[in-house]
Amino acid sequence: MSVSVQRQDFDVAAETRVLTKGNGDIGAVVSFTGLVRGDPDTVRAMELEHYPGMTERALAKIVEEARARWPLDGVRVIHRVGRLMPGENIVLVLAASRHRRAAFEAAEFLMDYLKTKAPFWKREETPEGAQWVDARETDDDAMRRWTK
Amino acid sequence: MSVSVQRQDFDVAAETRVLTKGNGDIGAVVSFTGLVRGDPDTVRAMELEHYPGMTERALAKIVEEARARWPLDGVRVIHRVGRLMPGENIVLVLAASRHRRAAFEAAEFLMDYLKTKAPFWKREETPEGAQWVDARETDDDAMRRWTK
Amino acid sequence: MQVLYFAWLRERIGLASEEIDPGNAKTAGDLVTLLRDRSASHALAFEDLSAVRIAVDQEMGNLDTPIAGAREVAFFPPVTGG
Amino acid sequence: MQVLYFAWLRERIGLASEEIDPGNAKTAGDLVTLLRDRSASHALAFEDLSAVRIAVDQEMGNLDTPIAGAREVAFFPPVTGG
Numbered sequence: 480m481s482v483s484v485q486r487q488d489f490d491v492a493a494e495t496r497v498l499t500k501g502n503g504d505i506g507a508v509v510s511f512t513g514l515v516r517g518d519p520d521t522v523r524a525m526e527l528e529h530y531p532g533m534t535e536r537a538l539a540k541i542v543e544e545a546r547a548r549w550p551l552d553g554v555r556v557i558h559r560v561g562r563l564m565p566g567e568n569i570v571l572v573l574a575a576s577r578h579r580r581a582a583f584e585a586a587e588f589l590m591d592y593l594k595t596k597a598p599f600w601k602r603e604e605t606p607e608g609a610q611w612v613d614a615r616e617t618d619d620d621a622m623r624r625w626t627k
Numbered sequence: 628m629s630v631s632v633q634r635q636d637f638d639v640a641a642e643t644r645v646l647t648k649g650n651g652d653i654g655a656v657v658s659f660t661g662l663v664r665g666d667p668d669t670v671r672a673m674e675l676e677h678y679p680g681m682t683e684r685a686l687a688k689i690v691e692e693a694r695a696r697w698p699l700d701g702v703r704v705i706h707r708v709g710r711l712m713p714g715e716n717i718v719l720v721l722a723a724s725r726h727r728r729a730a731f732e733a734a735e736f737l738m739d740y741l742k743t744k745a746p747f748w749k750r751e752e753t754p755e756g757a758q759w760v761d762a763r764e765t766d767d768d769a770m771r772r773w774t775k
Numbered sequence: 776m777q778v779l780y781f782a783w784l785r786e787r788i789g790l791a792s793e794e795i796d797p798g799n800a801k802t803a804g805d806l807v808t809l810l811r812d813r814s815a816s817h818a819l820a821f822e823d824l825s826a827v828r829i830a831v832d833q834e835m836g837n838l839d840t841p842i843a844g845a846r847e848v849a850f851f852p853p854v855t856g857g
Numbered sequence: 858m859q860v861l862y863f864a865w866l867r868e869r870i871g872l873a874s875e876e877i878d879p880g881n882a883k884t885a886g887d888l889v890t891l892l893r894d895r896s897a898s899h900a901l902a903f904e905d906l907s908a909v910r911i912a913v914d915q916e917m918g919n920l921d922t923p924i925a926g927a928r929e930v931a932f933f934p935p936v937t938g939g
Contacts, residue, residue, distance in 0.1 A: 491658065492640040499662060503713050508660040509734070510639070511727065513857055514647060516654045527856070528782055530849060533833035558856060565651050570857050579659065580769065583735045586657070590727055590857060598830070598849075599856025600782035611783045614853030621728065661939055675938070676864055678931060681915035706938060718939050738939060746912070746931075747938025748864035759865045762935035 481554050482538040484529060486561045489571050498553040498575050505552045507579035509586040511572040517565035523605055527560045527569070530598035534558070541592045545574070548588065549581040556589065558599060588625055595622040629702050630686040632677060634709045637719050646701040646723050653700045655727035657734040659720040665713035671753055675708045675717070678746035682706070689740040693722070696736065697729040704737065706747060736773055743770040776842070778810065780820070781851035784827065787820040797842060803829045804838035806848060821850075828853055858924070860892065862902070863933035866909065869902040879924060885911045886920030888930060903932075910935055 491510050499505045517523040542554050553575035563569060570593070574585035601612040639658050647653045665671040690702050701723035711717060718741070722733035749760040779792045800806045807827075811818045821827065829836045830849040842848055861874045882888045889909075893900045903909065911918045912931040924930055 490640045491643060492638045495639060495660060499714065501714075503664055503666045506662055506664045508658075508662065510656075510658040510660075511731070512643060512656040512658075513727070514654055514656065516651055516725070518651045529856070530779070530781055530830070530833075530851065533830055533849070536833050537835075566647065566649075577664070579661070579735075579738055583659070583731065587727075587731045594857040595854065596835070597856050598781065598851060598854050600852065601855045602782070611852065612855045614855050618857075677938070678861070678863055678912070678915075678933065681912055681931065684915050685917075742939040743936065744917070745938050746863065746933060746936050748934060749937045750864070759934065760937045762937050 481542050481556065482535055483557045484531075484534050484538070484560060485557065486559060488559070488568055489557045491571060491573070494555050494557070494571065494573055495575075498555055498573055502552055502575075504577050505575045506577050507582040508553075508573060508575045509579070509582040510574075511570070511586050511590050512568055513570040513590075515563045515565050515567050515569055517603075523565055523603060525563045525565075525567075525569070526602040526604065526609075527558075527563060528600045528602065529558075529560050533598050537597045538593065541589060541596060544592070545585045545589050549574075549576065549585040550578070551576050551581065551585055554585070554589070556593070558593070558597070560599070591618070591621040591625060594618045629690050629704065630683055631705045632679075632682050632686070632708060633705065634707060636707070636716055637705045639719060639721070642703050642705070642719065642721055643723075646703055646721055650700055650723075652725050653723045654725050655730040656701075656721060656723045657727070657730040658722075659718070659734050659738050660716055661718040661738075663711045663713050663715050663717055665751075671713055671751060673711045673713075673715075673717070674750040674752065674757075675706075675711060676748045676750065677706075677708050681746050685745045686741065689737060689744060692740070693733045693737050697722075697724065697733040698726070699724050699729065699733055702733070702737070704741070706741070706745070708747070739766070739769040739773060742766045776845055777847040778806070779847060779849040781849065783852055784820050784850050788814075788816050801841060801843065802838060803831060803836055803840045803842055803848060806842055807838065807850075826852055858927060859929040860888070861929060861931040863931065865934055866902050866932050870896075870898050883923060883925065884920060885913060885918055885922045885924055885930060888924055889920065889932075908934060 555573040557571040572589045576582040703721040705719040722730045724730040
């Protein structure tokens with residue numbers, strides 16, 4: 480299963496081993512790990528809401544599109560939901576390929592698409608109260624790079 | 628210490644934790660893991676030779692250059708030497724930043740420069756005997772992208 | 776048909792989902808018109824449609840997307856995962 | 858001065874390093890001319906200089922790099938790490 484939405488943490492080394500095991504063609508694995516930013520002193524937390532069902536479908540579609548664009552030997556996407564503390568992992572994307580350029584591009588594509596197309600919403604708990612994180616235009620710009 | 632040349636394996640999850648620990652600014656970590664390609668049935672192995680001293684200097688210089696180009700909160704480079712079997716890790720590059728674009732670009736830059744500027748040489752043991760791996764022009768091309 | 780709300784739309788309306796009879800509504804836009812009349816909270820949530828995204832049967836759509844035969848229609852702000 | 862060889866240059870010459878008196882050699886290229894005369898293996902290893910890379914005191918150089926005062930000069934094929 481290449482896509483997971485889960486509360487529990489992930490281990491990038493273990494996920495890499497699962498992805499590459501027994502496949503001698505893989506020469507390159509690129510990973511992206513997204514973390515909750517923030518100063519632990521201010522005890523900020525992040526709440527991640529998602530749309531069950533649609534999220535998995537959207538992620539599977541993004542993975543399919545990456546596989547159609549690059550010669551990939553493996554893809555893995557894990558996105559956490561629920562309440563996360565600063566420094567905790569949010570998201571993992573892994574792309575494995577024979578060639579490093581394909582692995583780099585696919586991983587960046589997966590993140591750019593995930594950021595703009597997968598139904599997750601972040602709510603930050605700050606000392607001034609909780610607030611929904613605004614979508615960023617730079618994420619839309621990043622996504623559009625791939626449609627040029 | 629951001630650069631290591633070593634015989635022993637590495638753990639990308641553990642290295643990521645060391646890099647990000649206590650720094651609430653880091654939102655993105657990109658890793659590149661290079662693996663020995665080859666079919667285990669043919670019992671091919673890879674011997675990695677290096678130039679002690681110069682290797683560490685060259686890697687440190689590449690890291691310095693990446694830090695000058697992108698706003699990085701952490702960089703880690705580990706390159707293994709000695710005899711490695713198919714499927715084993717060869718190299719790890721980690722780039723941590725506030726922004727994912729910087730982390731992606733820096734990691735790819737580090738790999739492109741490492742491939743063309745760090746004094747390592749690979750010798751493959753094949754069923755037909757051992758042979759030194761030829762340098763690839765595509766690696767030179769990849770490196771030149773960054774000087775445009 | 777099941778109508779779902781997420782993030783601040785869910786909070787503003789005070790519901791995660793509700794069963795709605797779409798009546799003559801042909802598009803997601805028609806459905807919004809119908810939902811706005813249900814309560815002041817609904818009207819407020821749908822005040823600025825440029826801030827609202829729409830999925831019909833778990834596929835991204837827009838105000839013009841047909842809803843005939845749809846099992847669920849979801850309304851939510853622009854996504855902010857990753 | 859210490860002269861170092863790596864990879865197939867080391868194998869072809871049969872030495873990982875040797876102590877060399879550079880005499881009048883001013884550049885790495887002058888040093889190559891001097892090394893070529895040491896043995897048939899040396900001559901073979903330095904036959905095609907387009908396949909040879911040079912580092913002077915652990916910094917990448919070329920045939921024109923001055924070697925005056927250098928502690929070590931290394932010769933090796935294009936690198937293939939990563």
